[in-house]
Amino acid sequence: MVKNLKPKKAYKNLDFLLSHEAREIRVLSEFIEPEKRFKDNNVTDTFVFFGSARIKSEKEALKELKALKKQKDKTRGYAKKLKSAEKTLELSWFYEQARELSKRLTEWSINLKHPKHRFIVASGGGPGIMEAANRGAHEAKGKSIGMNISLPFEQYVNEWVSPELAFEFHYFFIRKFWLIYMAKALIVFPGGFGTLDEMFEVLTLIQTKKINKSMKVVIFGSDYWKKLIDFDLLVENEMIQKRDLKLFSFCDSVEEAFEEITSCMKENYLK
Numbered sequence: 001m002v003k004n005l006k007p008k009k010a011y012k013n014l015d016f017l018l019s020h021e022a023r024e025i026r027v028l029s030e031f032i033e034p035e036k037r038f039k040d041n042n043v044t045d046t047f048v049f050f051g052s053a054r055i056k057s058e059k060e061a062l063k064e065l066k067a068l069k070k071q072k073d074k075t076r077g078y079a080k081k082l083k084s085a086e087k088t089l090e091l092s093w094f095y096e097q098a099r100e101l102s103k104r105l106t107e108w109s110i111n112l113k114h115p116k117h118r119f120i121v122a123s124g125g126g127p128g129i130m131e132a133a134n135r136g137a138h139e140a141k142g143k144s145i146g147m148n149i150s151l152p153f154e155q156y157v158n159e160w161v162s163p164e165l166a167f168e169f170h171y172f173f174i175r176k177f178w179l180i181y182m183a184k185a186l187i188v189f190p191g192g193f194g195t196l197d198e199m200f201e202v203l204t205l206i207q208t209k210k211i212n213k214s215m216k217v218v219i220f221g222s223d224y225w226k227k228l229i230d231f232d233l234l235v236e237n238e239m240i241q242k243r244d245l246k247l248f249s250f251c252d253s254v255e256e257a258f259e260e261i262t263s264c265m266k267e268n269y270l271k
Helices: 022-039 059-070 078-110 128-137 171-182 193-207 223-226 231-236 241-246 254-268
Strands: 046-050 120-123 142-150 166-170 183-188 214-220 248-249
Touching: 022 166, 022 171, 046 078, 046 128, 046 193, 059 078, 078 120, 078 128, 078 214, 078 254, 120 128, 128 142, 142 171, 166 171, 171 183, 171 193, 183 254, 193 214, 193 241, 214 223, 214 254, 223 248, 231 241, 248 254
Parallel strands: 046 120, 046 183, 120 142, 142 166, 183 214, 214 248
Antiparallel strands: none
């Protein structure tokens, strides 16, 4: 017999909490804990930026290209690396556009002088377009949200996220819920599988009226997106209706996107 045995409480038993049987508890934790933090920080609604984690800033892309051109060994695989670096520099334009748009939207939101933090920029919290969005908000001296996801390959919370609004999710579906639940506008920059998944899920929810609030969806970079997805073909083949094309707007400049988003907010949330 063991004297003075003091077993662990279930909610302090890490082995149990990480077990298969406790999955529901982990899911609920990721659902409930963010809500408390948003409430504690007076966060009520957001502008969400989606886009590739692989897009770099102009400064970083230019630095990598210059370093590559200085290499003495320009034989094996050099041409491929050079082409990749040039493409990275070309795409860095989207990083800078996301950064500037986030900065302008944050400045606009701060000047609303509302008792709650209205229309805070939110992102997936990682690098690329996510970093650009958080960085722009920081440069405007505003708060921003970063909802990072744990992945087999390292994805870190970028340095521009407000520490009190930095999250680390395990479950994609809970992360998506919180990205969208408070969103009043969604800005989609060029990206890959993840960005496509997020964009089409939101459009499906709006189309089927599972999202019944007014949400402005801006797809940034019409040339990229129209080459990637033939929206007119979807209409032509009756996979969607023509009116479904009105669920989103294409924008190609910060000014255009800023006006579309702020006009929608004034019409639907600031009267």
